[in-house]
Amino acid sequence: MRTGSMGTSLAATLAAGVTVLLVLAGVTHAEIRTTLIVSDARPLILFEQFGFARGGKAALSIRRSAWRLRPGSRLTGVDPTLMGFVLISGAQFPKINNASEYAAADPGGNSGGGGGFCVLTSGYAVPMIRLSDVPAGGATSILPIDDPDEYAVVFNNCQEGVEVTLDVRTEMYNVQGGVPDGLRDYLPVGLQPLPTIYTVVSAVYFVFLVVWAWACLRRRATAERIHAVMGALLLFKALKMACAAEDTWYVERTGTPHGWDVAFYVFGFFKGVLLFTVIVLIGTGWSFLKPYLQEREKNVLMIVIPLQVIENLVLVVIGETGPTGRDWVVWNQLFLLVDVVCCCAVFFPIIWSIRALRDASKTDGKAARNLHKLTLFKRFYVVVVGYLYFTRIIVSAFLALLSYRYQWGVNVAVEAASFAFYLFVFYNFHPVEKNPYLYVGDDEEESAGGQLEMDDRAF
Known part of the structure; x- marks a missing residue:
């Protein structure tokens, strides 16, 4: 030795x-x-x-x-x-x-x-x-x-x-x-509150889904296809958290998940794929700005979705083999690498849309409409970056500082950040009659033109 x-x-x-x-x-x-x-x-x-x-x-x-x-x-x-x-x-x-x-x-x-x-x-x-x-x-x-x-x-x-x-x-x-x-x-001391936490989070998302469905039905004339995809994301997020609650409840009492971990993986897979798909589709302006995707945007989806499949398969391997596996550390590194690539890939469509809106603001004479779109896209970009950075990096540091007795605090932080992110996205892109993408008042055009000129170097 x-x-x-x-x-x-x-x-x-x-x-x-x-x-x-x-x-x-x-x-x-x-x-x-x-x-x-x-x-x-x-x-x-x-x-x-x-x-x-x-x-x-x-x-x-x-x-x-x-x-x-x-x-x-x-x-x-x-x-x-x-x-x-x-x-x-x-x-x-x-x-x-x-x-x-x-x-x-x-x-x-x-x-x-x-x-x-x-x-x-x-x-x-x-x-x-x-x-x-x-x-x-x-x-x-x-x-x-x-x-x-x-x-x-x-x-x-x-x-x-x-x-x-x-x-x-x-x-x-x-x-x-x-x-x-x-x-x-x-359950370890630091994870004993998880069954209650996951139950509450699951209930919140089911309520969120009901409210979203009601909003879409109420404004069905202005609802777009992207809103149906967003509703599916809420459904799988709620189901994933319900399975997490059952999983931890059974582990707490029996020491084994009784198959609920399988359901967790399945719903977690669909949630992960839909989350990144929604970010990419909103970032490209699909269903809001245009009813189609350009070739480069399709390529991003063709990269992100397979990577999400690989990421979730690796997650299953990590969870089921445990740290005793000889390649367990390698699998963890692969998981983190794939996740980082996915996070980086979804930024490109948003940046492309921001640049396209800035270019259009100089040529099409629709300053106010472009200002609405540009402001929303820039805000969306900042929020996506903040959300992914927090849940991938900041939480790691948070975990390192926490006592083993309060590890559940990491889960609370992640779920709170996720819920805030969902609220932002769903509120800003919900179906409305005077969508900021589409509706412009006559009195807004002149002032918007000057503001766009001042904002020209922001991105």
Whole structure:
């Protein structure tokens, strides 16, 4: 085992675990999980992260364990006492990371593979079970949590060049009331308010949908095709949040989502595709400015929609494989890359429309109408940029600053920003008889011309 690689691996493994909390902010996965590890030589494997209250329990069952020397290994044998599971608290992680970076090489020490720092034998981690203590029929370790904190269940292999095969079942839960025989609560402390939060958000969007449908029916003469697409977006957003509420409710009581995670993924897929489609269509002025899309605008849609399909498939892989997967960090990076590309792509149609309106204002003599359109498009651009920036970047920093007890605050921030964004878009682009795209009063034309000249260099 190399000292430097241990420190780097530990930091990367747990940092990725924090990242996925944000990536999967909309859904809670099972806290009872069965994992199969096959011929894996990684020094550290993150299994779970869970926020415990006092009296919570971490249960781990090893049903099967085997190991072998990797071809080309310099070791002459395998020491199973140097392989096992530990609990690492959030308070102890900085100490472990510091020790792993600065520990002196110790060829005769406990690492068994060239010296260095070993989490399993350090005083900063809580030992759960070592492979040397696992009989042929398997073994179970249940640890009560006396010090509330967020803990990571980590498998540590302190011998470089040794591959392990494991069949492991993990079960993390808190106990209501902190009494030994209390009801189990499988949600981490920081996510326990989620069922209520998601239920309220879902109800709000269903009400929003009813109001939107009523507004469209009331002004059906001026309703455009884009309004139907926007209504579908509200429907799938409401259904997604309803499934998130059911998912977290079942996980809280049983430890598994009972299939509600599948419904969450399905509705989340349609919501994601429709959200970016609506942004692109509004940005191009489709159904407002013109009943058709230009070739370059169609190309943007042909890029964004497949990318959304890929993004949602990657999200499923991340959620269902968990951090134990060898390529889990790579999948997270791919997800973030695709999401960034989608966000950048939707800006182009809005910028094209703003430039086209500025050019038209100089030639068609309709200054007031173009001023209305230009102002609305510029405002729309700023709001889209702010929304995507907040939900992708600002919330990450927010999560890093929050205590593990208040992780639900990230979900509230994201949903509040989303609702504000939806309100802005739906209010500004709702069907009205005197649409600012189309209606211009006679007394507005002269003053608008001067204002457009002053605004000429804004974009």
